[in-house]
Amino acid sequence: MKQIFLLGSSIAYSLSPVMHNAALSAMGLDWNYSLWDLSAEALPEAVAHLRTDDCIGANMTIPHKEAIIEWLDELGRSARDVRAVNTVVKRDGRLIGENTDVIGFLQALRDTQFDPHGAHALILGAGGAARGVAFALAQAGAASITILNRTHSRAQALADDAHRHFPELTTALNQTCGADLVVNTLPATVPFDLDTLKLARSAVAFDLTYRPAETPFMREATAAGVRAVNGLGMLVYQAAASLELWTGIKVPVAVMFDAVWRAAS
Numbered sequence: 001m002k003q004i005f006l007l008g009s010s011i012a013y014s015l016s017p018v019m020h021n022a023a024l025s026a027m028g029l030d031w032n033y034s035l036w037d038l039s040a041e042a043l044p045e046a047v048a049h050l051r052t053d054d055c056i057g058a059n060m061t062i063p064h065k066e067a068i069i070e071w072l073d074e075l076g077r078s079a080r081d082v083r084a085v086n087t088v089v090k091r092d093g094r095l096i097g098e099n100t101d102v103i104g105f106l107q108a109l110r111d112t113q114f115d116p117h118g119a120h121a122l123i124l125g126a127g128g129a130a131r132g133v134a135f136a137l138a139q140a141g142a143a144s145i146t147i148l149n150r151t152h153s154r155a156q157a158l159a160d161d162a163h164r165h166f167p168e169l170t171t172a173l174n175q176t177c178g179a180d181l182v183v184n185t186l187p188a189t190v191p192f193d194l195d196t197l198k199l200a201r202s203a204v205a206f207d208l209t210y211r212p213a214e215t216p217f218m219r220e221a222t223a224a225g226v227r228a229v230n231g232l233g234m235l236v237y238q239a240a241a242s243l244e245l246w247t248g249i250k251v252p253v254a255v256m257f258d259a260v261w262r263a264a265s
C-alpha cells in the first residue's frame with residue numbers, strides 16, 4: 001500500500017488522517033495517510049523514507065514547515081516566495097516542496113464573506129503557517145499586515161520577505177490597533193489576551209486551530225462581540241489542494257468536509 005505522511009510534532013489531535021483516508025477511499029485509491037510524529041533531528045531520516053517507492057509524498061505541520069526546506073531538492077512555485085512548505089510531491093524522483101496553506105487560507109476566508117482586498121490584518125505568530133497567511137493576504141490585496149510574535153527576528157524576517165515581494169504592502173511589527181482581521185497562527189496551547197488588541201466590532205477573528213470547534217481564542221473574540229471562525233475550512237481546502245497535487249485528479253472536497261465534521265463533533 002502506498003503511503004502519505006503528515007510530519008509534525010505532538011500532532012495526535014490532527015484530523016488530517018481521517019479526512020485524507022476518507023477522500024482516498026472515495027477516489028478508489030489503495031493509499032494510506034498517517035501521522036509521523038517526529039523531532040527536527042529526525043527530518044533527514046523521514047525525508048530519506050519519502051524518497052522510497054512506497055511513498056507518494058507528505059504534508060508537514062508544526063514545527064517543520066521551514067526546517068524541511070533544506071532537505072528537499074527544489075521548491076515549487078507555490079512555496080518559493082513564501083519559504084514555507086506544507087506539501088512534498090515527487091516529480092521524476094525529486095522531492096519538491098509546495099505550499100497549499102496559501103490557497104487553503106484564502107478559500108476559507110472567502111467562505112466567511114470577508115474581503116481581504118484593502119484590509120488591515122494582524123497576524124499572531126511568524127512561523128510556517130503565518131508565512132502562508134501573510135503571503136495569501138498580500139496576494140489578495142491586503143493594505144497592511146502587522147505581525148506580533150514572541151521572537152522579534154522571525155517577525156522581522158517575515159515582514160521583510162512579504163514587503164520585498166509585495167512592495168505596495170505596508171508591514172509593521174507589534175502595533176495592535178485598527179485591524180479589521182486578526183489571524184491566530186499560534187499553537188492551541190498558547191493563550192492570547194484578545195482584549196489587548198482593541199478590535200472593532202466589525203472585525204473578524206480567524207483561528208487556524210480547530211479543536212475544540214470553538215477554540216479559547218474564538219471564545220474570547222465572541223465575548224468581545226467579534227465574529228470568530230476556526231481553522232476547519234482551511235484544513236480541508238489546503239488538504240484538498242495537496243491531494244490534487246499528489247493524484248493529479250479532482251478530489252471530493254465534500255467527502256473531506258463530511259469526514260472532519262463527523263470526527264470533530
Ligand code: NAP
Pocket residue numbers: 061062063064065066101104124125126127128129130149150151154185186187188190208209210231232234235236238
Ligand atoms: P511553527 O512554524 O512552529 O510556528 C509556531 C508559532 O507559534 C511561532 O510564531 C512561535 O513563535 C509561536 N509559539 C510557539 N510556542 C509559543 C509559546 N509558548 N509562546 C508564544 N509563541 C509561541 O508552527 P506552524 O506550522 O506555523 O503552525 C502553527 C499552528 O497553526 C499549529 O497549531 C498548526 O496546527 C496550525 N495550522 C493550521 C492549519 C489549518 O489548516 N487549519 C494550517 C497550518 C497550520 P516563535 O517564533 O517565537 O517560536
